[in-house]
Amino acid sequence: MATKTAAQQRQLAKAEFDAYLAQCPSRRLLDRVSDKWVTLIICALRDGELRFSELARQIAGVSQKMLTQTLRTLERDGLVARRVTASVPVRVDYSLTPLGSSLLGPIELMKDWAEQHMPDVDAARAEYDARG
Amino acid sequence: MATKTAAQQRQLAKAEFDAYLAQCPSRRLLDRVSDKWVTLIICALRDGELRFSELARQIAGVSQKMLTQTLRTLERDGLVARRVTASVPVRVDYSLTPLGSSLLGPIELMKDWAEQHMPDVDAARAEYDARG
DNA sequence: CAGAATCCCTTCAGATACTG
DNA sequence: CAGTATCTGAAGGGATTCTG
Numbered sequence: 001m002a003t004k005t006a007a008q009q010r011q012l013a014k015a016e017f018d019a020y021l022a023q024c025p026s027r028r029l030l031d032r033v034s035d036k037w038v039t040l041i042i043c044a045l046r047d048g049e050l051r052f053s054e055l056a057r058q059i060a061g062v063s064q065k066m067l068t069q070t071l072r073t074l075e076r077d078g079l080v081a082r083r084v085t086a087s088v089p090v091r092v093d094y095s096l097t098p099l100g101s102s103l104l105g106p107i108e109l110m111k112d113w114a115e116q117h118m119p120d121v122d123a124a125r126a127e128y129d130a131r132g
Numbered sequence: 133m134a135t136k137t138a139a140q141q142r143q144l145a146k147a148e149f150d151a152y153l154a155q156c157p158s159r160r161l162l163d164r165v166s167d168k169w170v171t172l173i174i175c176a177l178r179d180g181e182l183r184f185s186e187l188a189r190q191i192a193g194v195s196q197k198m199l200t201q202t203l204r205t206l207e208r209d210g211l212v213a214r215r216v217t218a219s220v221p222v223r224v225d226y227s228l229t230p231l232g233s234s235l236l237g238p239i240e241l242m243k244d245w246a247e248q249h250m251p252d253v254d255a256a257r258a259e260y261d262a263r264g
Numbered sequence: 265c266a267g268a269a270t271c272c273c274t275t276c277a278g279a280t281a282c283t284g
Numbered sequence: 285c286a287g288t289a290t291c292t293g294a295a296g297g298g299a300t301t302c303t304g
Contacts, residue, residue, distance in 0.1 A: 017193030034166025061149030078256025124210025
């Protein structure tokens with residue numbers, strides 16, 4: 001049939017909206033930063049270069065797979081620099097690029113909000129749960 | 133055996149780290165905000181109250197399930213207020229609480245960073261992909 | 265209108281084993 | 285040391301159906 005069904009209309013609207021979201025700079029930044037390990041890695045690198053194994057130790061909960069994967073995307077996005085020293089065994093150091101460092105500011109501000117207001121969130125949650 | 137295996141040691145370290153992360157205010161805020169729909173809802177409510185259906189229309193890509201679910205957690209966390217008008221049919225309005233409004237600031241700053249620096253990220257990504 | 269409940273599929277992430 | 289590759293269980297989220 002020529003006309004679209006309601007379901008097809010919705011599909012279309014969703015596809016368009018998803019495309020819009022994929023473009024939206026804010027959305028994309030959030031998708032980056034919201035990754036569980038991204039901010040931890042960036043904060044870990046705040047004071048300078050770290051080796052792969054040092055990062056793994058400092059971010060205790062991360063699996064080797066996730067650490068590698070996250071570092072790759074951060075490198076791809078130009079937030080983290082990877083420096084390989086061809087020795088035996090190999091040595092790899094990671095550090096923040098200037099672009100990556102510039103993210104420390106916004107992250108800091110989020111942190112400030114969190115420290116100021118998370119108690120309020122906790123209180124609200126407790127009250128909500130108490131009322132059922 | 134009495135001593136712990138290396139695997140058990142790692143499990144323990146991970147459990148402790150996860151517990152630490154669950155407490156960390158910054159981490160918890162990120163977990164909230166990082167939700168795909170949270171910021172969209174908060175921004176949609178920036179100019180005042182909206183009905184459920186109005187929200188659904190404005191945030192074109194959201195499913196009814198996700199909208200409901202997200203609104204519930206936002207209400208529970210004290211970021212959004214839910215006002216029910218007992219008419220036929222029922223009318224429900226959502227609005228930002230003062231706490232929710234206070235999140236607009238940090239979100240705005242993230243947005244500013246995104247608009248300033250996402251082109252750099254795109255450039256870095258393009259170069260990375262070009263080099264293979 | 266606003267939402268609850270169900271089913272189902274895709275994606276994510278951890279554990280494990282192997283390599284230069 | 286710093287990865288890569290594969291398998292698998294758990295979780296997220298969409299479509300659909302039903303209700304006050």
